[in-house]
Amino acid sequence: MISSDLMHLEASISRLDRNQVQLDLALAHEDMLKSLLVDCSPAIARPHQIDQIRIAIGPPASTTGLEHIDAVIEYEQVWCLPSTGAPSGEDFSVRDLQALTRCQSDLKTLAWRVNLSExxxxxxxxxxxxxxxxxxxxxxxxxxxxxxxxxxxxxxxxGLPFQRWFRTRCYSDGTYTLQYTDHYPQDAPRCFRGVWQQVPLMISHHNGQFGEILTGLRKAKHALKTDRCLLLTDELTDLETEGYIRQGVSLYPLHQSSATEPSLCQRCDRAQCPMSDRADTPILSCRAYISTP
Structure with a gap:
């Protein structure tokens, strides 16, 4: 479970150019990237739905429709996970448990002759x-x-629980084959753990036109075959905010940081961090923060 105390990206596009914001995103670690998907409005995912996550800065090569995209966030959306035990309590009788496992999938191979560490x-x-x-x-x-x-x-x-049966084949060369079959009530599990999703990300500008930005995001969603997109934006009017949200765009606000108060990274004594002693850092909170003596 991801902690709710996630870092927030905060910067001013009027003060930071697009390259600077892209650099901040490239240096961001997992918690900050997750906060982009969790703390936007409307939220793209909940913390416990996100497993692995990464970001690619700039549009993918040779992909029509992504020319105006600043980055693509890819994350593994958790679809199923081991439970603490069998369903129990007054709501589950023996007959209910049998119903939860009445269908069986074909044998699936998770790994074929991999080494022990893999x-x-x-x-x-x-x-x-x-x-x-x-x-x-x-x-x-x-x-x-x-x-x-x-x-x-x-x-x-x-959702509804299901049962998963694992078997192992170990070979004389030290490799393993891992296989499993699922026993479920009606709809077969979609995957072993999660499904990778892509979210196109665009950085707004003061002179950006609502229609142009929306068109660029719509093309990106079509090219990536996704129904989610993210706009990092500065000040918006209430009508613009409502317009973007109604058109399926999630918004993550970029606010002006205080120029009089030292940034968190200026007050941190972790010299090896790439954000160390930066006044324009977007970091608001950090688990690795070390206060300056």
């Missing part, structure tokens, strides 16, 4: 604990490891 990394990414990973890797030839998994709806709320 097998462990894949299972860790799936959410398994160390003791569970050891049990899976040490299964006998006919053995299966059964675990209950929770699903997440697009809204971020919990």
């Amino acid at each position: 097998a462990i990394a894949l299972l860790q990414h799936g959410g398994f604990e160390e003791d569970q990973i050891q049990r899976i890797l040490q299964l006998p030839y006919e053995g299966w490891h059964r675990s209950w998994w929770d699903t997440l709806e697009p809204s971020g709320h919990l």
Whole structure:
């Protein structure tokens, strides 16, 4: 679960040019990138829906429709994760549990003849604990490891649980094949852990025209086959804000920082940080912050 105390990107486009904002985004670590998707309006994702995340600055090469995009955020949207145990309580009878596993998927291969470290990394990414990973890797030839998994709806709320059966094949050269089959109530799980999503990002300008910006974002969504986009913007009128949101654009405000108060990075004693001693830094909070003596 990602902490709610996420960093916020804050800068002034009137004071920082596009290159500077792009540089800040390129240097941003995971928590800051996640805050762009979580703290925009309307939010693109909830914190617990985001696993891996990365950003590519500039438009992708040879992609028509992305010429005006400043960056593309890619994140793994968590679709399912191991639960703490079998569904229990008054709401689940034995018959209910049987109903939750009445359908079975074909055997799926998560990894084919990978080395031990790769097998462990894949299972860790799936959410398994160390003791569970050891049990899976040490299964006998006919053995299966059964675990209950929770699903997440697009809204971020919990969906129906399902059961996943794992088996392992270990070969004499030290490689492993990991396979699993899902047992579910009606709709088969879409993936092993998450689905990668792309979000085109554009930096607004004072002289940017509403229609031109909206057209550029719409082309980008079409090119990336996504229904989400993000606009980093400075001051907007209430009508512009409502117009963008009604057209499916998520807004992340860029506010003017105080010129009289030293920035957080100017007050930090972590000299090896690339943001160290910068007055125009967009950082508002940082877990690695060290106060200057």
